[in-house]
Amino acid sequence: MKKILVVALLSAFAAQANAADTIKLAITGPFSGGSAPMGASMRDGAKLAINEINAAGGIVVGGKKMKIDIIERDDEAKNDRGALIAQELASMDDLSGVIGTVNTGVVIAGDRHLQEKGLTKIITPAAGSASMTQWSKAGVADLSIFRFAAHDGIQSAMVVTEAINRKFTKVAILYDATNYGVSGRDDLLAQIKAQGDKVEVVATEKFAIGDKDMTAQLLKAKAGGAQAILIWGIGPELAAVANGMAKNGMHVPLIGGWTLSMSNFIDNAGKNGNGTLMPQTFIEEAISPKAKSFINGYHKTYKVDRIPSPVSAAQGYDAVYIFAAAVKQAQSTDTHKIKDALEDLKEPVKGVITTWKHPFSKWNPADVETHEAFRAENAVMGMVKDGRVVFGSEADKKRFIQQAQ
Amino acid sequence: MDVIFQMGVSGALMGLVYALIAYGFQLTFATSKSINFGQGELVMLSAFISLTMLNFGLPYWLMVPAGLLCGVLLGLVVERVAVRLALEQKSEGWILMTIIVGLFGFSAAENIWGRDDHPFPTPISSDPMQFLGINVTPVELSVAVGVLSVMGLIELFKRKTLWGKAFEAVSADRDAAELMGISAKRTIMLSYGLSGMVAAMAGILVSPITTVGPTMASALILKAFAVAVVAGLESGFGVVVIGLFLGALESLASFYIGSGWREAPGLILLILALAMKPNGVFGKATIRKV
Numbered sequence: 001m002k003k004i005l006v007v008a009l010l011s012a013f014a015a016q017a018n019a020a021d022t023i024k025l026a027i028t029g030p031f032s033g034g035s036a037p038m039g040a041s042m043r044d045g046a047k048l049a050i051n052e053i054n055a056a057g058g059i060v061v062g063g064k065k066m067k068i069d070i071i072e073r074d075d076e077a078k079n080d081r082g083a084l085i086a087q088e089l090a091s092m093d094d095l096s097g098v099i100g101t102v103n104t105g106v107v108i109a110g111d112r113h114l115q116e117k118g119l120t121k122i123i124t125p126a127a128g129s130a131s132m133t134q135w136s137k138a139g140v141a142d143l144s145i146f147r148f149a150a151h152d153g154i155q156s157a158m159v160v161t162e163a164i165n166r167k168f169t170k171v172a173i174l175y176d177a178t179n180y181g182v183s184g185r186d187d188l189l190a191q192i193k194a195q196g197d198k199v200e201v202v203a204t205e206k207f208a209i210g211d212k213d214m215t216a217q218l219l220k221a222k223a224g225g226a227q228a229i230l231i232w233g234i235g236p237e238l239a240a241v242a243n244g245m246a247k248n249g250m251h252v253p254l255i256g257g258w259t260l261s262m263s264n265f266i267d268n269a270g271k272n273g274n275g276t277l278m279p280q281t282f283i284e285e286a287i288s289p290k291a292k293s294f295i296n297g298y299h300k301t302y303k304v305d306r307i308p309s310p311v312s313a314a315q316g317y318d319a320v321y322i323f324a325a326a327v328k329q330a331q332s333t334d335t336h337k338i339k340d341a342l343e344d345l346k347e348p349v350k351g352v353i354t355t356w357k358h359p360f361s362k363w364n365p366a367d368v369e370t371h372e373a374f375r376a377e378n379a380v381m382g383m384v385k386d387g388r389v390v391f392g393s394e395a396d397k398k399r400f401i402q403q404a405q
Numbered sequence: 406m407d408v409i410f411q412m413g414v415s416g417a418l419m420g421l422v423y424a425l426i427a428y429g430f431q432l433t434f435a436t437s438k439s440i441n442f443g444q445g446e447l448v449m450l451s452a453f454i455s456l457t458m459l460n461f462g463l464p465y466w467l468m469v470p471a472g473l474l475c476g477v478l479l480g481l482v483v484e485r486v487a488v489r490l491a492l493e494q495k496s497e498g499w500i501l502m503t504i505i506v507g508l509f510g511f512s513a514a515e516n517i518w519g520r521d522d523h524p525f526p527t528p529i530s531s532d533p534m535q536f537l538g539i540n541v542t543p544v545e546l547s548v549a550v551g552v553l554s555v556m557g558l559i560e561l562f563k564r565k566t567l568w569g570k571a572f573e574a575v576s577a578d579r580d581a582a583e584l585m586g587i588s589a590k591r592t593i594m595l596s597y598g599l600s601g602m603v604a605a606m607a608g609i610l611v612s613p614i615t616t617v618g619p620t621m622a623s624a625l626i627l628k629a630f631a632v633a634v635v636a637g638l639e640s641g642f643g644v645v646v647i648g649l650f651l652g653a654l655e656s657l658a659s660f661y662i663g664s665g666w667r668e669a670p671g672l673i674l675l676i677l678a679l680a681m682k683p684n685g686v687f688g689k690a691t692i693r694k695v
Contacts, residue, residue: 032520177665207664210624212615215415216659216667219408236522236616247533247542248411268524268616 022069023059023333025050025323026089027316028100030077034209034236037263037308038102042125043072044302045313046099048294049320051301059327066333068324071095077102079109086110090117096333097121099319102312104128105179111145120339122323124148124315127155127258128180129187132368143363143371144339148319150374152232152257155279156187157195158379159230159255162277164198166253168228172203172221174214174241176233181206184232184257202226211237214244222250231256239268246272253277261382261389263308273384280382281374282314282353283391288404294352306388318351322359322373325349343370354378354403377403411539412660413653418545420652421552422611426622426629427636427644428556429603434638435576436589436596437492439499441483443507444604445626450510451476451601452608452617453518456525465528472609473602480601482506484594492593514619522621525612544613551610553645559599560641568595628655631671635678637685647686 027046029039050068053059058067073089075082082101089098090113098114098121101107107126114121115135123131123145129152135143163171173188175181185204192199202224205217218241221229231241231254238260245254253275259265260278269276284307286292294317298307307313322345327333330341342360349356359373369375380400381392391397426448430440441447455472463471487506491498529547533540563569574582575592583589607625608617615621632651636643651671659667678686 034522036521205664210620211664213415213419213656215412216656216664219411219660223408239616243531247415247531248540249533249535264521268522270524 021064021066023061023066023327024069024071024092024095025320026071026073026092026095026098026100028073028075028082028085028089028098029102030106031072031074033077034234034264035077035102037235038125038259038312039074039077039100041307041309042100042102042312042316045298045307045316046320048297048301048313049317049324053320053324059324061327061331061333068320075101075103075106075110077106079103079105082106082110083113086113090114090119094333095119096327096335097323097338099124099316099323101126103178103180104131104183107131108134108179115140115144118142118144118336118339120144120146120326120335120342122146122148122319122342124319125258125309125312126180127152128183129153130179130183132371136365136368139365140363141365143365144335146342146360146371146373148315148322148359148373150258150279150281150379151372152184152187154374154376154379155257156184156191157376158279158381159257159277160188160191160195160199162255162381163228163230164195166228168199170202170225171199171228171230172205172224172226173201174205174207174217174221174229174231174233176237177206177208178234180234180257181232188230188232207233207237207241209234209237212240214241215248217241218244218248218250222248226252228253228255231260233257234259235262235264236268238262238265239273242269242272242276258311258382260384261309261311263306266384266387266389269384274386276384277381277392278383278389279379280311280389281379282311283380283382283389283397283400284310285390285397287397287401290350290352291404310389314352318349318353318356321351322349322356407538408660409657410537412656414539414541415545416652416654416656417649418541418549418652419614419656420632420648420650421549421645422607422625422648423628423632423651424644424648425552425555425603425607425610426625427633427648428559428641429600429607430629430633431638431641431644432559432596432600432603433488433593436572436579437488437593439488439492440503441480441488441507441597441600442500442503443483443487443505443510444600444629445622446507446510446514447476447479447483447601447604448608448611448622448625449617449619450479450514450608451605452525452612452621453514455605455609456523456612456617457518459526465526469609473605476601476603476605476608477598478601480597480599480604481594483601484597488593488597489590511619518619520619522616522618525617527613529613531613548610548614551606555603555606556641556645559603572596628671631675635674635686637682637688639689640685640687643685643687 031039054067058065073085127149175185203220255277326338326341330337343362361370364370380396382389383392454475458468487502488499530543571587632648636647654670658670
């Protein structure tokens with residue numbers, strides 16, 4: 001009996017020692033449902049980076065090589081599921097960090113649990129402004145939440161600029177009734193004001209998740225004489241809008257958030273999606289050796305010939321490398337130390353989007369940019385063309401090729 | 406003015422799909438006084454099966470009859486698994502049983518095909534055509550043609566064939582029909598088979614417009630139910646009229662009141678119908694002998 005107890009104790013210790021040999025990283029996002037192209041691509045991109053790091057032996061922490069251990073959770077794009085998952089993660093003692101979350105509503109429902117425990121999280125690819133501004137509004141002094149995505153402030157500015165550059169004077173704004181859509185609408189309206197009220201908003205119409213018939217909203221836009229539709233929503237409903245525009249004989253451009261690059265928009269809209277414009281941080285074109293090996297690696301590993309959401313995959317991939325750099329600099333798996341390292345990354349991190357030099361800095365509640373990695377120059381206008389997203393213009397492509405070097 | 410017609414017409418065309426699903430309720434109610442509460446799942450499952458057949462390379466025009474046949478089989482399964490025993494025991498167990506079978510079908514679809522929406526390819530064009538200034542797509546017209554021809558064929562079948570007459574006889578008086586040597590059991594099976602076929606037709610017709618996904622029918626089924634109740638559970642003509650009316654009303658409400666209020670007029674209509682015409686606008690008041 002005593003012997004068994006000793007063995008049991010020993011093996012328990014052994015297991016513990018084993019556990020301490022890995023860096024525990026949680027990846028959360030919607031891996032099923034309408035947001036799945038973003039969630040699954042982000043997860044798969046992140047896993048590609050983790051596999052590369054592990055295959056090279058792991059990260060050297062305190063003279064010991066440690067591998068990354070993945071904890072995966074599907075939030076189904078539901079706010080309540082997201083909150084439960086965040087509570088679960090916050091209760092884990094040995095978790096080093098969290099990467100993920102696609103839906104702004106899920107971020108708002110869940111992140112406060114992580115922040116309470118000071119658990120380091122890199123949000124990607126959720127873009128809604130509220131994800132970070134909620135902390136500056138609350139005046140939080142010390143924040144463990146970072147964002148690695150072109151936030152809607154950047155995106156809405158690009159969308160409005162595009163409309164102005166094309167000499168449009170009347171636009172309609174369509175948005176979905178989620179936190180993401182509503183905050184996107186507010187960003188668009190604020191940007192139109194900030195850029196000198198050069199365009200008039202003739203209709204502001206919302207739609208719900210699951211809506212298939214957008215005729216009413218579109219006819220309002222048409223009646224107002226809209227020359228372009230500015231839109232904030234996710235794949236399936238965006239496709240319903242594009243199809244509805246074709247049906248109602250509206251041949252005006254559809255310009256909106258980066259979600260217009262989702263595979264379920266492109267596939268469900270078919271030819272009606274051609275010419276749609278949206279800000280992107282990564283285009284699935286081999287413009288640099290790093291991008292080429294990443295795209296090929298993704299295609300081969302997951303047996304696809306098109307990444308469902310290239311932006312999410314690339315951001316997931318780069319986010320892992322930035323996290324790994326922080327672990328290495330902190331020389332610890334302690335999430336608080338990793339947070340401090342993230343706020344002051346000394347060495348540049350070579351990613352697939354660009355080379356990240358000091359992406360984050362010490363949190364300042366008056367300036368959310370301190371915990372935002374992306375600036376306007378990291379985004380580019382993408383365009384849907386025959387089932388793929390390509391560069392909107394040659395000049396943009398040149399700029400991106402330069403940055404990728 | 407154009408807008409009123411445009412909204413009304415596109416709404417009414419969708420309303421015909423509600424009518425077709427409501428017609429499926431009527432078919433089984435006529436013979437057995439029972440309804441398949443999992444009818445929406447039959448619509449969804451048939452659409453998924455049809456899509457799978459298309460993906461395997463079956464041409465569209467062969468897929469339609471094959472899809473309808475699957476609908477018939479699904480309808481028969483529902484009858485055998487969820488309805489027959491309850492009817493034999495003269496219990497209302499079919500209410501819960503059909504819901505359970507529906508939920509089972511829903512879970513099966515999620516596991517087999519996933520939770521995502523898939524586009525449903527069709528050779529019918531979705532480029533708009535102009536009729537008197539109104540934009541209509543051939544796909545929408547195909548919905549109208551499909552709905553009306555299926556309903557027309559079934560009505561013809563009920564009036565002109567021997568089996569159809571048996572169907573009508575059981576609907577009119579089940580006990581008397583049995584005394585005349587008509588098998589009520591077989592007639593009820595027939596009605597569930599037809600109801601499944603109607604559901605499959607609705608799935609095939611509506612999928613190119615709404616895409617195919619496990620939740621594709623959840624909104625449709627509620628409206629179909631409202632149509633069936635408002636029209637009454639006896640009149641095939643009634644569901645078409647009410648379906649057209651409800652579809653157009655929804656569309657107009659979402660334009661003039663706001664897209665968030667889309668469902669409101671339909672629900673008000675339902676409440677009014679229940680309060681004023683509990684047997685439906687086109688229904689007959691029945692005297693129940695005690």
